[in-house]
Amino acid sequence: MGGTMGHLLLVGRLAVRDLRRRRVEAALLLLAVLAATTTLTLGLVLRDAASNPYLHTRKVTNGPDVVASVSQPVALSGLEQLASAPGVVDHSGPYPAIPAKLQASGRTSDIQAVGRDAAHASVDQPELVEGSWVSDGGVVVEAAFAGALKVHTEDRVTVNGRAFRVVGIAVTAASAPYPGTSCVVRVGCANGAVPEDQAAALPLGVLRDPGLVWLTQADVRSLAPDPNSLSYVMNLKLADPDTAQAFADGHLSDGHPGDGHPGGTMPMRTWEDILRDATELAGDSQILLLIGAWLLGLLAVASLSVLVGGRIADQTRRVGLLKAVGGTPSLVAAVLLAEYVVVALVAAGAGLAIGSLTAPMLTGPTAGLIGSAGTPPVTASTAGLVTAVALGVAVVATLVPVVRAARSSTVKALLDAPRPPRRMGWLIAVSARLPVPLLLALRLAARRPRRVLLAVASIAITVSGVYVLLVLNAFLAGQPGTGGYQDAQVEVLRHVLGVWAVILLCLATVNAIVITWATVLDNRRSSALARALGATPREVSVALAAAQVLPALVGAIVGVFPVGFALFSGINAITGGDSDRATLPPPWQLVAVVVATVLVVAALTAVPARLGGRRPVAESLQVELA
Known part of the structure; x- marks a missing residue:
C-alpha cells in the first residue's frame, strides 16, 4: 500500500512540476478541453430544460391532460358534457376569459384574462412563485410574462383602463409560457411577427403575442363589454394521460354550432401539445449545442494531439533521464499521461461551472416553468458525462504518443538527436x-x-x-x-x-x-x-x-x-x-x-x-x- 501511494505521489509531483514549467502549453491544453466541456454542458442542461421543468410544473400544479375552450356562453353545454365524458376523472371550470389590454411600466400589451375562484382547483392550480392567489382587485401574472414586463408583486397595473394590484406571479402547465401562450378567446391570437402584407388581413381585435393573467371571476365579468363576449375554458383530467390526443380527436365535433368555430368544433389542447410548445425552443437549442459540442470535441482532439506530440518531443531527454534513474515504461507513461488527466479534470470542472451559469441566457422562454428560472441544476449524470468526455478526449489524444515515448530507447532518448528527414524523390523533384x-x-x-x-x-x-x-x-x-x-x-x-x-x-x-x-x-x-x-x-x-x-x-x-x-x-x-x-x-x-x-x-x-x-x-x- 505504501509503495502504491509513493508511486502516486511521485507521479503527481512530476506531473504538476512539468505543468508549472510549461504554463503556456498547459493553458492552451486547458482552453482546448474547456471549450468542448462548456458547450457539452450547455447542451445537456438544455436537454433537461426541454423536458423536466414542464413535467415538474405539470406535477406540482396537477396540470390538465386536455384544455378545451368555447368562445360563446351558449356553447357552455358542450363543455359540461365533456366533464362527464368517458375517461374523464376530474375537471376544473369552466372559467370565463376575455381579451384585454394591460398597461404596466409605460408599456401596453395584449392579454387573455381568465377568471378563477379564490379556492384552489383540483385540476390546474397555478403554482405561485411570488405573492398570493387571486382576490378582488388583485391580478396574478404568468411568470414568463411578468419577467418580460419586469412586473413584480405589489406593482400597480391597469386592465382595460381599470387599476389592479399585482398580488402574485405564478406558473401553469395549462398553457405554454409567454410568448407562446395558448389562445382561448374568441377574437383569436397572432403569435410572432406578421408581415405587413398579411397584417391587414388579420381579424379586427386579434391579440398580438398575448400574455396570460388571472383575476377573480367577478372581476373578469365586470371587465367584459357584455356577457356574450365571454369565452370559457375547462381543464380536464383523464384516467390515462396517454390517451389525451385520442380523446381530443374523438370530441372535435362535439361543439355547439353557435360557439363561433367552424362546424361547431371545440378547440382542444392536449398536454403533449403544450409540452411541445413550451420546450420546442430549448430542444432546438440543445440540438445545436450538442452538435457544436461534438465539433468542438473533434477540434479539441486535434489540438491536444498536436500539443501532446510537441510537448513529448520536447520532453524526450526528460523521458530518458526518468528511465536512466530506474523508471519503468509504465511509470514514465503514467507521469506523461497524468499531466493531461489533471488538465482534463480542471477543464471539466470549469466547463460545468461556466455552462451552468450561461445556460439561463438560453432558456429564457421556459422561465414560466418551475425549475427553469435561475441557474438550471447540473445533475450528477451531467457532471459524470462531461467529466468522462473530458478524460476521453485527453486519453484519446495522448495515449499513442505517450506509449511511444515510454517504449523508446533510453540511450536514444538521452541523446535527443533530431529526427532524420524523410527522403522522397518525387517531392524533391517537384519542389x-x-x-x-x-x-x-x-x-x-x-x-x-x-x-x-x-x-x-x-x-x-x-x-x-x-x-x-x-x-x-x-x-x-x-x-x-x-x-x-x-x-x-x-x-x-x-x-x-x-x-x-x-x-x-x-x-x-x-x-x-x-x-x-x-x-x-x-x-x-x-x-x-x-x-x-x-x-x-x-x-x-x-x-x-x-x-x-x-x-x-x-x-x-x-x-x-x-x-x-x-x-x-x-x-x-x-x-x-x-x-x-x-x-x-x-x-x-x-x-x-x-x-x-x-x-x-x-x-x-x-x-x-x-x-x-x-x-x-x-x-x-x-x-x-x-
Whole structure:
C-alpha cells in the first residue's frame, strides 16, 4: 500500500512540476478541453430544460391532460358534457376569459384574462412563485410574462383602463409560457411577427403575442363589454394521460354550432401539445449545442494531439533521464499521461461551472416553468458525462504518443538527436524548381504528414461549422415573417448560434497557432540548417507560414463540400426538418469563407513563424539540454 501511494505521489509531483514549467502549453491544453466541456454542458442542461421543468410544473400544479375552450356562453353545454365524458376523472371550470389590454411600466400589451375562484382547483392550480392567489382587485401574472414586463408583486397595473394590484406571479402547465401562450378567446391570437402584407388581413381585435393573467371571476365579468363576449375554458383530467390526443380527436365535433368555430368544433389542447410548445425552443437549442459540442470535441482532439506530440518531443531527454534513474515504461507513461488527466479534470470542472451559469441566457422562454428560472441544476449524470468526455478526449489524444515515448530507447532518448528527414524523390523533384519559401514549406509539411492531416481536419471541421451557421442564420432571418418562431425565440436561437460560433472560432484560432508553433519547434534545426545554407530569415518565416496555409486551403474546400453539406444534411435528418425551409448559402459566400479562412490562417501563423524564423542559427543547431 505504501509503495502504491509513493508511486502516486511521485507521479503527481512530476506531473504538476512539468505543468508549472510549461504554463503556456498547459493553458492552451486547458482552453482546448474547456471549450468542448462548456458547450457539452450547455447542451445537456438544455436537454433537461426541454423536458423536466414542464413535467415538474405539470406535477406540482396537477396540470390538465386536455384544455378545451368555447368562445360563446351558449356553447357552455358542450363543455359540461365533456366533464362527464368517458375517461374523464376530474375537471376544473369552466372559467370565463376575455381579451384585454394591460398597461404596466409605460408599456401596453395584449392579454387573455381568465377568471378563477379564490379556492384552489383540483385540476390546474397555478403554482405561485411570488405573492398570493387571486382576490378582488388583485391580478396574478404568468411568470414568463411578468419577467418580460419586469412586473413584480405589489406593482400597480391597469386592465382595460381599470387599476389592479399585482398580488402574485405564478406558473401553469395549462398553457405554454409567454410568448407562446395558448389562445382561448374568441377574437383569436397572432403569435410572432406578421408581415405587413398579411397584417391587414388579420381579424379586427386579434391579440398580438398575448400574455396570460388571472383575476377573480367577478372581476373578469365586470371587465367584459357584455356577457356574450365571454369565452370559457375547462381543464380536464383523464384516467390515462396517454390517451389525451385520442380523446381530443374523438370530441372535435362535439361543439355547439353557435360557439363561433367552424362546424361547431371545440378547440382542444392536449398536454403533449403544450409540452411541445413550451420546450420546442430549448430542444432546438440543445440540438445545436450538442452538435457544436461534438465539433468542438473533434477540434479539441486535434489540438491536444498536436500539443501532446510537441510537448513529448520536447520532453524526450526528460523521458530518458526518468528511465536512466530506474523508471519503468509504465511509470514514465503514467507521469506523461497524468499531466493531461489533471488538465482534463480542471477543464471539466470549469466547463460545468461556466455552462451552468450561461445556460439561463438560453432558456429564457421556459422561465414560466418551475425549475427553469435561475441557474438550471447540473445533475450528477451531467457532471459524470462531461467529466468522462473530458478524460476521453485527453486519453484519446495522448495515449499513442505517450506509449511511444515510454517504449523508446533510453540511450536514444538521452541523446535527443533530431529526427532524420524523410527522403522522397518525387517531392524533391517537384519542389526543386519552386521559390525557396514554397520549397521549404513543402518539405516541412512532408516531415510531419500526420500533423498536416490534423491541420486539414481542424480547418475542415471549423469551416463545416461556419457553413451550417450561415444556413441556420439565413433560416432564422426568415422566421419572423413566417411565424415559425416568435421574435424572442429567434433572438434566443441567435444567442445559441453566437455562443457556438465564438467558441468554435476561438478554438480554431488556438489550433492554428498551436500547430504553427509545434511546427516551428519541431523544425528549428532544419530551419537553422536552411539559413546556414543561404536562406534568409524572411524566407524561412514565409515557409513556416505557408506550411500551414496550404493545408488550410485544402481544409477550407473540404469543409464546404462535402463535410459542411453532409453536416447540414445530418442536422436536418436529426431534427426531422424540411430541407426546403432552409436556403443553402450562395456560391459567393462559400468562396468568401474559403478565402477568408486562408487569409486568417496566414495572419495567425505569421507571428509564431516570424519568431521561429529569426532564432539564432547557432542556438538552434545545438542539442538542447533538458
